[in-house]
Amino acid sequence: METFFFFFFATLSIAAAIAMITSRDTVNSALFLVVNLVAVAGIFLLLKAQFLAVVQVLVYAGAIMVLFLFVIMLLNLNSEERFFSEFRIKYGIAFILSVLMLSLLVYAVADATNTLPVLSPDSAHIGTVEALGDTLFVTYILPVLSTAILLTAAVVGALMLAQRKNSGKKES
Amino acid sequence: MESVNELLTISPIVIIGFAGLFVMMLDAFTGNARWSFYASLFFCLAALAGAVQNVLGPTGTSFYSLVYYGGTASFGAVLVLTGTLFSLCLSKDYLEQTGNHIAEVYSLVLFAAFGMLLLVQANHMIVLFLGIESMSIALYALAGLLRDQKKSVEAALKYFLLGAFSTGFLLYGIALLYGSTGSLALPEIAEASDKGVMYWAGVGLLFTGFFFKVSAVPFHMWTPDVYQGSPTTVTAFMATASKSAAFVAFILVLSRALPDTSQQWQEVLWIFAVFTMVIGNLLALVQENIKRMLAYSSIAHAGYIMVGLAATSGAAYSAVLYYLFAYTLMNVGAFGVVAYYECHKNCDFTEIKNYAGLGFKKPIMGILMSVFLFSMVGIPPFAGFIGKYRVFAAAIDEGLISLVIIGVLASAISVYYYLSVLVYLYMKEDETGMVMKRPSTLYSLALIILALLTIYFGVHPGLLTDFLGSFYSVTW
Numbered sequence: 001m002e003t004f005f006f007f008f009f010a011t012l013s014i015a016a017a018i019a020m021i022t023s024r025d026t027v028n029s030a031l032f033l034v035v036n037l038v039a040v041a042g043i044f045l046l047l048k049a050q051f052l053a054v055v056q057v058l059v060y061a062g063a064i065m066v067l068f069l070f071v072i073m074l075l076n077l078n079s080e081e082r083f084f085s086e087f088r089i090k091y092g093i094a095f096i097l098s099v100l101m102l103s104l105l106v107y108a109v110a111d112a113t114n115t116l117p118v119l120s121p122d123s124a125h126i127g128t129v130e131a132l133g134d135t136l137f138v139t140y141i142l143p144v145l146s147t148a149i150l151l152t153a154a155v156v157g158a159l160m161l162a163q164r165k166n167s168g169k170k171e172s
Numbered sequence: 173m174e175s176v177n178e179l180l181t182i183s184p185i186v187i188i189g190f191a192g193l194f195v196m197m198l199d200a201f202t203g204n205a206r207w208s209f210y211a212s213l214f215f216c217l218a219a220l221a222g223a224v225q226n227v228l229g230p231t232g233t234s235f236y237s238l239v240y241y242g243g244t245a246s247f248g249a250v251l252v253l254t255g256t257l258f259s260l261c262l263s264k265d266y267l268e269q270t271g272n273h274i275a276e277v278y279s280l281v282l283f284a285a286f287g288m289l290l291l292v293q294a295n296h297m298i299v300l301f302l303g304i305e306s307m308s309i310a311l312y313a314l315a316g317l318l319r320d321q322k323k324s325v326e327a328a329l330k331y332f333l334l335g336a337f338s339t340g341f342l343l344y345g346i347a348l349l350y351g352s353t354g355s356l357a358l359p360e361i362a363e364a365s366d367k368g369v370m371y372w373a374g375v376g377l378l379f380t381g382f383f384f385k386v387s388a389v390p391f392h393m394w395t396p397d398v399y400q401g402s403p404t405t406v407t408a409f410m411a412t413a414s415k416s417a418a419f420v421a422f423i424l425v426l427s428r429a430l431p432d433t434s435q436q437w438q439e440v441l442w443i444f445a446v447f448t449m450v451i452g453n454l455l456a457l458v459q460e461n462i463k464r465m466l467a468y469s470s471i472a473h474a475g476y477i478m479v480g481l482a483a484t485s486g487a488a489y490s491a492v493l494y495y496l497f498a499y500t501l502m503n504v505g506a507f508g509v510v511a512y513y514e515c516h517k518n519c520d521f522t523e524i525k526n527y528a529g530l531g532f533k534k535p536i537m538g539i540l541m542s543v544f545l546f547s548m549v550g551i552p553p554f555a556g557f558i559g560k561y562r563v564f565a566a567a568i569d570e571g572l573i574s575l576v577i578i579g580v581l582a583s584a585i586s587v588y589y590y591l592s593v594l595v596y597l598y599m600k601e602d603e604t605g606m607v608m609k610r611p612s613t614l615y616s617l618a619l620i621i622l623a624l625l626t627i628y629f630g631v632h633p634g635l636l637t638d639f640l641g642s643f644y645s646v647t648w
Contacts, residue, residue: 139238140238142182142235143296145189146286146306149192150283150287152283153192153283153284153306153313154309156280156283157276157312157313157314159276160277160313160317161328
């Protein structure tokens with residue numbers, strides 16, 4: 001069953017990625033990207049990397065996608081075209097069903113040719129929050145803290161470039 | 173107690189990281205950039221003291237083998253902090269002249285220095301990558317400091333786009349190396365036995381990333397534009413500290429992660445060194461702007477340093493470290509004098525022909541400029557000569573005679589463009605009759621110290637060369 005879900009998520013992510021780059025409407029593209037990211041999160045879940053799966057949904061599918069959508073809507077790209085193609089329920093169902101069919105097919109072929117992927121037993125405890133926290137905050141504490149400074153530097157730099165002109169003159 | 177000792181092994185990193193945050197907060201409370209300036213100078217000196225202490229101490233790894241301390245790594249920290257300290261000394265006057273004296277500059281310089289220190293002490297690809305990123309992101313912002321000048325904006329954008337692109341190469345190289353060797357720690361990469369296509373693709377992409385950071389030809393395109401557009405003291409910082417950091421990290425990667433395959437990548441470095449020396453020097457000949465000229469000259473210097481890397485012996489690596497030290501001293505100095513001249517006439521005074529007759533107006537500045545330029549040419553009593561001599565001598569010992577011949581010829585070309593600046597300074601008449609300002613005490617003091625160090629390490633190099641040679645007498 002797990003192997004089948006792997007094929008399902010894999011097919012879904014590839015199909016959504018193709019749909020994303022071929023779709024003509026920017027918002028549709030963005031929404032397909034969400035589908036793709038959620039599918040990748042599903043694959044992480046199958047690899048028993050729960051934390052990574054949750055972060056993938058929260059950060060990428062959540063925060064970064066909202067940012068994308070905001071930028072698309074604010075910049076008002078290709079305003080002559082419609083933002084949304086109207087969502088028709090039958091297209092949605094057709095998309096899901098065809099992905100399901102395709103993944104069943106790939107699964108059947110892989111099963112018949114004995115090329116099914118096997119999950120390594122070691123991966124069972126790698127992706128848990130406990131293992132991850134242990135790695136990040138004990139072994140890799142120095143890079144984690146350095147990342148904090150890196151992000152601070154990026155914020156300070158962005159603010160410096162964006163602040164009002166000549167604000168420094170009166171101080172000098 | 174053990175964790176305190178571990179922290180001491182990376183004391184420069186800790187001090188500078190803290191200093192960046194402190195200086196950032198200080199501005200919120202005082203609102204006066206002058207305090208930030210003095211605080212950053214103080215922390216820089218403290219970090220330099222820590223780095224010197226580490227250089228004299230034992231070598232080893234700490235923080236779960238993520239960082240390497242002592243020896244080459246800590247000497248790299250000394251190089252970075254020397255460049256940072258002197259660029260900071262020059263920054264205040266220059267930024268006040270351009271009306272951009274804001275406190276964020278100092279915290280960004282310190283954040284960049286933090287990245288460089290991580291880079292030179294990295295014993296693990298993740299630390300190396302974080303170092304390169306912290307350094308680059310802070311430098312992108314600093315390059316665009318003069319927002320009302322088109323050149324500065326151009327510099328920042330160009331640096332950012334090309335830099336981000338090169339980071340992609342570096343990261344992909346690291347990923348492929350991880351894929352083929354199963355580890356990100358430098359010594360473990362060396363131990364891996366499988367050297368297949370993926371390994372070589374990883375090494376190639378890693379080299380590309382490094383070549384970009386040290387501006388080796390054909391990845392040098394950004395250098396002249398960025399060096400010209402950035403504020404001159406930031407350029408001094410970029411040209412010395414960030415380049416030294418990238419080279420020291422390159423040495424560490426070559427000698428610790430890829431020692432077994434040196435036969436193969438030696439030839440790659442050989443070819444890139446030839447291109448970098450020849451093209452850097454030839455293009456410098458035709459420059460009319462002194463900042464662009466110094467940018468191409470720094471490309472040429474990167475070429476000489478790569479001759480040392482191509483030699484791949486311990487003697488060559490220690491020669492490269494010495495060269496980087498001399499390079500830092502003379503380049504900060506030269507850019508410092510350029511920044512001083514530039515502050516006249518609305519900060520747009522960088523054409524070499526404008527320097528006509530200036531050598532006699534402010535004799536000390538003229539002499540300082542001559543010292544730095546003669547040192548860059550590689551004329552005997554100055555540190556630049558010893559650096560070049562030791563690098564080329566180490567390459568000859570390794571049998572790279574044709575490479576050294578090309579290097580010496582390229583270096584002979586460089587005499588023309590360095591000395592043409594002096595011809596303008598001393599042998600042309602000044603027709604504009606402009607009045608030169610008096611530089612501040614700290615500014616001239618910093619330049620004089622740089623010049624004295626350049627002369628001292630040229631006359632009496634034995635102390636430092638013996639010391640640097642001792643890093644490589646033991647095999648590791």
